[in-house]
Amino acid sequence: MSVPVFYYVILSAIVFLTGVVGVLIRRNIIAILLSIELMLNATNINFVAFSDHLQVIGGQVFVFFALTVAAAEVAIGLAIIIALHRSKSTINVEAFNLLKW
Amino acid sequence: MAYVFFGYFAAMITITSILVVVLRNPVYSTLSLLVMFFHVAGLYITLHAEFLAAVQIIVYAGAIVVLYLFVVMLLNVNRDDRYHSQSRIAVFVSIPLAIEFLVLLSGGMGAARRDPAAMAVDAQTSDNTLTIGKALYSTYLFSFEVASLILLAAMIGAILLAKPHIGKHEDKDMPQAPGAQ
Structure with missing residues (x-):
């Protein structure tokens, strides 16, 4: 008796929405990056759940690649944060409006 | 259970x-x-x-x-930071997401409950790591190589971004050259 894949989709949607809300309401850049991690994990849960449901290994391989991209994104993002903090000594996103329309 | x-x-x-x-x-x-x-x-x-x-x-x-x-x-x-208020962007993003979530809640029940198709790889019975390795090094070999390139580019980019004053290094050395004082 296994859990239907529908429950996993709902769980993933909840985590993804939490990540979207976090990106929108937080002002700390580190918290925004953490919210992006939440969204990536939500998609990973979906991939693994459907990989188990459909008995296809490709979903798990794709999670592997998503994990690679997440690691690269964290490295680049944190380097950008350090560079921003060095130039303006704050990481509040409202202090950075040079590229705003 | x-x-x-x-x-x-x-x-x-x-x-x-x-x-x-x-x-x-x-x-x-x-x-x-x-x-x-x-x-x-x-x-x-x-x-x-x-x-x-x-x-x-x-x-x-x-x-x-x-x-x-x-x-x-x-x-x-x-520092204690308050929350952001981006109401316009929030409305644009959250309305499609909310609709999607409602569609998922209402229509997903029947669609997702189909029988598991017993396809080529049986991930349950065999070794999980072995199965992933075989798929990774045969079907997804090119993607695997691209992933390694992504990691290399990210490493170089992170070093370049986090290193202080990488462009000004030559400028700082220039006045020290003989004849500058």
């Missing part, structure tokens, strides 16, 4: 992911994210993806969270 495990992991994942967004202190947010990663790894084990559970703990909980904590403590951002 499967429902008990799923319920526990799902509840913990939901609570900790909400805590990541709600908590004001970035250190607490990161630690909450760490707890969430462990529970996602547990969820992977219940989904017969043992290799991914191990990789999740090693890469996410081991490397990424440590990197986050390092930066949080390096920058010393313990």
Whole structure:
């Protein structure tokens, strides 16, 4: 008796929405990056759940690649944060409006 | 039994992911994210993806969270920051997402409950790591090489971005040259 894949989709949607809300309401850049991690994990849960449901290994391989991209994104993002903090000594996103329309 | 495990992991994942967004202190947010990663790894084990559970703990909980904590403590951002109010963008983003969530809640019941198609690879009976390795080095070989390139580019980019004054190095050396004083 296994859990239907529908429950996993709902769980993933909840985590993804939490990540979207976090990106929108937080002002700390580190918290925004953490919210992006939440969204990536939500998609990973979906991939693994459907990989188990459909008995296809490709979903798990794709999670592997998503994990690679997440690691690269964290490295680049944190380097950008350090560079921003060095130039303006704050990481509040409202202090950075040079590229705003 | 499967429902008990799923319920526990799902509840913990939901609570900790909400805590990541709600908590004001970035250190607490990161630690909450760490707890969430462990529970996602547990969820992977219940989904017969043992290799991914191990990789999740090693890469996410081991490397990424440590990197986050390092930066949080390096920058010393313990200031209490208020929440952002971006109502226009929030409306544009949240209305399609809310509609999608409602569609998922209403229509997903029947569509997702089809019989598992017994396709080529039986991930349950055979060794999970062996199956992933075979797929990774045969079908997805090109993607695997591209992933290594992505990691190389990210490493070079991170070093270049985080290194202080990389463009001004020559300018700083120039006045020191003979004849400058």
